[in-house]
Every structure is written in C-alpha cells, then in structure tokens.
Amino acid sequence: xxxxxxxxxxxxxxxxxxxxxxxxxxxxxxxxxxxxxxxxxxxxxxxxxxxxxxxxxxxxxxxxxxxxxxxxxxxxxxxxxxxxxxxxxxxxxxxxxxxxxxxxxxxxxxxxxxxxxxxxxxxxxxxxxxxxxxxxxxxxxxxxxxxxxxxxxxxxxxxxxxxxxxxxxxxxxxxxxxxxxxxxxxxxxxxxxxxxxxxxxxxxxxxxxxxxxxxxxxxxxxxxxxxxxxxxxxxxxxxxxxxxxxxxxxxxxxxxxxxxxxxxxxxxxxxxxxxxxxxxxxxxxxxxxxxxxxxxxxxxxxxxxxxxxxxxxxxxxxxxxxxx
Amino acid sequence: xxxxxxxxxxxxxxxxxxxxxxxxxxxxxxxxxxxxxxxxxxxxxxxxxxxxxxxxxxxxxxxxxxxxxxxxxxxxxxxxxxxxxxxxxxxxxxxxxxxxxxxxxxxxxxxxxxxxxxxxxxxxxxxxxxxxxxxxxxxxxxxxxxxxxxxxxxxxxxxxxxxxxxxxxxxxxxxxxxxxxxxxxxxxxxxxxxxxxxxxxxxxxxxxxxxxxxxxxxxxxxxxxxxxxxxxxxxxxxxxxxxxxxxxxxxxxxxxxxxxxxxxxxxxxxxxxxxxxxxxxxxxxxxxxxxxxxxxxxxxxxxxxxxxxxxxxxxxxxxxxxxxxxxxxxxxxx
Numbered sequence: 001x002x003x004x005x006x007x008x009x010x011x012x013x014x015x016x017x018x019x020x021x022x023x024x025x026x027x028x029x030x031x032x033x034x035x036x037x038x039x040x041x042x043x044x045x046x047x048x049x050x051x052x053x054x055x056x057x058x059x060x061x062x063x064x065x066x067x068x069x070x071x072x073x074x075x076x077x078x079x080x081x082x083x084x085x086x087x088x089x090x091x092x093x094x095x096x097x098x099x100x101x102x103x104x105x106x107x108x109x110x111x112x113x114x115x116x117x118x119x120x121x122x123x124x125x126x127x128x129x130x131x132x133x134x135x136x137x138x139x140x141x142x143x144x145x146x147x148x149x150x151x152x153x154x155x156x157x158x159x160x161x162x163x164x165x166x167x168x169x170x171x172x173x174x175x176x177x178x179x180x181x182x183x184x185x186x187x188x189x190x191x192x193x194x195x196x197x198x199x200x201x202x203x204x205x206x207x208x209x210x211x212x213x214x215x216x217x218x219x220x221x222x223x224x225x226x227x228x229x230x231x232x233x234x235x236x237x238x239x240x241x242x243x244x245x246x247x248x249x250x251x252x253x254x255x256x257x258x259x260x261x262x263x264x265x266x267x268x269x270x271x272x273x274x275x276x277x278x279x280x281x282x283x284x285x286x287x288x289x290x291x292x293x294x295x296x297x298x299x300x301x302x303x304x305x306x307x308x309x310x311x312x313x314x315x316x317x318x319x320x321x322x323x324x
Numbered sequence: 325x326x327x328x329x330x331x332x333x334x335x336x337x338x339x340x341x342x343x344x345x346x347x348x349x350x351x352x353x354x355x356x357x358x359x360x361x362x363x364x365x366x367x368x369x370x371x372x373x374x375x376x377x378x379x380x381x382x383x384x385x386x387x388x389x390x391x392x393x394x395x396x397x398x399x400x401x402x403x404x405x406x407x408x409x410x411x412x413x414x415x416x417x418x419x420x421x422x423x424x425x426x427x428x429x430x431x432x433x434x435x436x437x438x439x440x441x442x443x444x445x446x447x448x449x450x451x452x453x454x455x456x457x458x459x460x461x462x463x464x465x466x467x468x469x470x471x472x473x474x475x476x477x478x479x480x481x482x483x484x485x486x487x488x489x490x491x492x493x494x495x496x497x498x499x500x501x502x503x504x505x506x507x508x509x510x511x512x513x514x515x516x517x518x519x520x521x522x523x524x525x526x527x528x529x530x531x532x533x534x535x536x537x538x539x540x541x542x543x544x545x546x547x548x549x550x551x552x553x554x555x556x557x558x559x560x561x562x563x564x565x566x567x568x569x570x571x572x573x574x575x576x577x578x579x580x581x582x583x584x585x586x587x588x589x590x591x592x593x594x595x596x597x598x599x600x601x602x603x604x605x606x607x608x609x610x611x612x613x614x615x616x617x618x619x620x621x622x623x624x625x626x627x628x629x630x631x632x633x634x635x636x637x638x639x640x641x642x643x644x645x646x647x648x649x650x651x652x653x654x655x656x657x658x
Binding site for chain 2: 049054055057059060061062063064065066067068069070071072073090091094095099100101102103104105106107108109110140142162163164192238241
C-alpha cells in the first residue's frame, strides 16, 4: 500500500476538489512553483486561471477571494507563513465571516484559507513560528487543525465543500507523518467531529495537530500505570463538545495539550467549558506555550517554551491521582 | 477637472427626468431617514449622502441590473439608484425583518443581492478588492458584467485600495473604481491627507483616471457609461473621481456633536450647486411636480411599510451567522 505524506495529502485534496468542482481554484504566492509543495502539478492540470499566482498583496487578495466567492467561486487561498494570517484577520473575521450575517442569509462565502506551514519552524525566528488558531476560533471563524495525512486530506476537502469561510492550519511538525492508506480510501471529513486516536479509561487527553503524536507517545509510556484516552477534536471551531463530554463521562479527568499561548488559548476554553458543563472528578490541567510566547531563532530556547511530552506526562499523572 | 463629451442623458440610456427622479428619491429618502433617527426608529443614526445624490444617480443609470455594486457606509443612495425598494431599505435601516438584508446589515452595511448590491463595508477602501474579486469571477465565467466599487476620498490612503489597483490592472479586470471626493474623511480635509493627487494613484498602475463634476448627474452618467462600455469590452479597470460635497455631517451624531471643521461659507458655496436643483432645471415644471408628488407617495408608503414591519425576535439573534446553519453557543447555555 502506498505511503501518504501529510503534504501529499493536501496536494491530493486540492487536485481532487478542483477536478470535482470547476468553481474551486487556488490562489497565493509562489504557488506556480509549488514552493510549499501543496500545489505540485496543479498548474499543468488546471492552468493559470485556476492556479492564480498573486503578488505580495495579502489584504487585497484575501478580500478578492471573498468577492470571487460572492460571484459563485470556491477559492482556496494559501498563506506561506503564519504571520500573514495576522495581516488579514480583518479580511477573514470582519469581512468574509460576517457576510452571511450582514446579508441576512442572502450570500455565502465558501473560502478556504490554507496555512500549510503552521507553528514552529526551527531556527526561522520570532516572526515565522506563531500558531494563531485560537484567534480565529475566538472570532467564530471555522478552524481546522488536521493531525494526520488522512485528516489533512479529509478536513481540507471538507473545508472546501463547506459553505462558510474555513481556516486550515497544517502544523509543520506534522509534515513528517506518513500513513498507509490507498487514495481511494480518502474521503472528505465533516467539520466539528472529533476522533479518538486511542481509547482509555482513566484520563482524557485532548490533543490537536502535531501534538496528537506526542499524546500517543505519552499514552504508550504510561500504559500499565494510567489508561489514557487521546481525543483529537480535529476542528477547533466549531468544537466537538459532545465528543469531549462522552469521553469525560467515562474518565472524569482532563488534560489538554495545546500549541496555543496560555492566555485565552484553546486550552483555556476547553477547561472552562468542561468545568462548567461536563463531568470532572479532579481539577483539569493544560500544557501549552507560555503567556505571550514568542519563539525565537535558537532551538534550545524555543523548545523550552513549547508543550512537551515530559510536561504532558507530569500533568497526566497529577490529574490521574488528583481529587476534586 | 475633465470636460466630458456632450453625451445627453438619453444617449446614455436615461432621461433627464429619470435622473431627477432618482436624485429626488434619494434626497427625500435621506430626509425621511433623518426624521426616523430623531424619532428613535433608526437607532444607529445614518451617514447621510445629501448633496452627493448626483453621483449615485448617474452611476445607477449607467449600470445594468446584472452589474454588481460594492457600496460603503454612506450607501443608501447607491442602493436606491441600483434599484432597491425604498420601503425594504428603510426597513433595513430600522432593523426590521422585512429589510433588504432582513435587518442584519442596517444602515451601515446594507446589501441587496436582488439588485446586484453585494455589500457595503465600513472598512474604508476595503470594498475595492471585494469588487475586483467579483469582477474577475464574472469575467472568468464568460459574462460581460462589470463590478463597481464606490468609496470616498478617505479611502485613497488605504494600502488595500492600492493593492486592488495593482491586481485589477495586472489581470485586466472589468471593475470601475469610483471615488466620491466630498473633501473630508470624517473631519480630515482632503488637502491635509492626500499627497500628490487622487487620480495619480490609479494612473500609476496604468489605470485610466480622470476627475469629473459630481454635482451634475448627467456628467456622472456620461463618464460612467463610457467607462462601463470599455470595461465590458475587455479594456480593463478605470478610475473615476467625482467632485462632490455632503451637506450634512459625516454621521447624524454631528447634529449634536458641535464639530467645527467646515467653514459655513464653504458649505453655502456647495449648496449653490445643489445637484437636485441643477437637474430639476432640465425637467419641465409640470413633470417635475408630478415626480415630486410621486416620490412623496412612494416614501409615505415606504415609511409606513418600515414602521409597520415586525421587529426581530431576540430568539433569532444567532441566526444567519453561518451559511451552513451552524448555531453558535451562547453564554451560559446548557
């Protein structure tokens, strides 16, 4: 069976959706050369009218995509670097994501924003290493964070078919993953539905993106001592609260590992909602980046700021033995 | 200022009387809306376009029904000129469910897709890239429809507008950029805000750009119709600057805010070239009186329609947020 890489999965999802629906097109910087590997072969297959190379004008081309969507197209807009999304928060959160509301349902904006290199890139410095998915979730923008090649394919295809704007974060640290899966078995995944990567009975670990692999490794390490369930929401917003509640009904104990900054990050929201509404028999914990974390350009320093397997194992042990 | 070729209103597809009727409708609509602001029925206040009606009327007459318009926060005139129903637009301003956007756009962000108004953004200048995207997609689909983005002089210092000029010119997009230069960005005088000239910004990208008298609807119509024809023919974007003036404040809050950024003598000078008076002089008196009476009847009915329309149900406050019908959580829910 062929080995599917994470970026190859994204490339395949783009190609399949463009093949299936002529309304779909991709735009962004350096995409003819497939600088990020996501658009390999698409120019030859679909031509420059559907592989639209843009100048460095993120604010204009993000609204351009919204306009094209209002005229019936389904754009996929690629941003090479996380901070470029910060340049277009207004265009995504205040324009595209408010069209349905402000038009009273007259119009829809099915645009997908693809960030194929989210998170830390070793040594590339403070402006290339952000992981701002919590920001978009805060604004109510649909946001997905695939952990595996299969989910990268499924969630990107699902995002393209969704009638609302969706941001797709593909963590760099997950790019090395490969899976044995036949192309014919790849299917779109529904947004807002989580996935249990490993069943367990003592502690629920909510993990997202590349941190799913870390959670699985820690679960392995603790096996025999603590039975860990690894729950991956896959979609950050809308979050699969029912899936989390079902897991906590079983375990009653919660640890979140999340690549957001601590303050107002995804982990904070998960702990708050679980505390308000779900079954917890011990105080929950989260493992995140620090408050206002800015990763720099020295790997030793950067790694000291990122959520780690050691921190997760410690948190799981404390929560497993804690009481309300 | 550019002199236009002597194209009559009829040659451009609209009679002087039709233009007068549109101007009159917009003027009286805005005056009625201000009354409803005073009575508390329009809670937001409005950004009145009184004084600028000739631009909207001329543009509206130059466009086809299937052309697309991106308006802005001072956009009531644009929607009316594009064909929105006055009653449903007034209901929109009053937040009623019968509004053109079910009351969810309000005075600041009305859209009416039934007449090709795809939105009104208050992010100054940022409607332009939306219009470029619409126009690009319309051209890709093989149509000869055009899109038009309307903004004020405040927008010409926005980077996104300049980026839009670049994309539109590079890709020969059938889009018109229309600047209603009313001399003030809220309170900031244009001469203290704009280095170089407004049209030179567009010209720098190879976009044909000229300035016209925006107080004369027939000048606006002729200039816009010519640019629309070239865009339909595949000749790419154009930029039109219309010199105009708003007689009211930036927003109705100025009626009580006591701002003093305009010389009363300047306001009086511009009132002397009132676009409604200018156009009324081109219409026989009897016909003008008949139009005036018809507009009042129309607006009486519009006000009644708006005020008789139901207010929204607070239980529906989370509706329309997502096209897929997703309902977000509310605080303390469940």
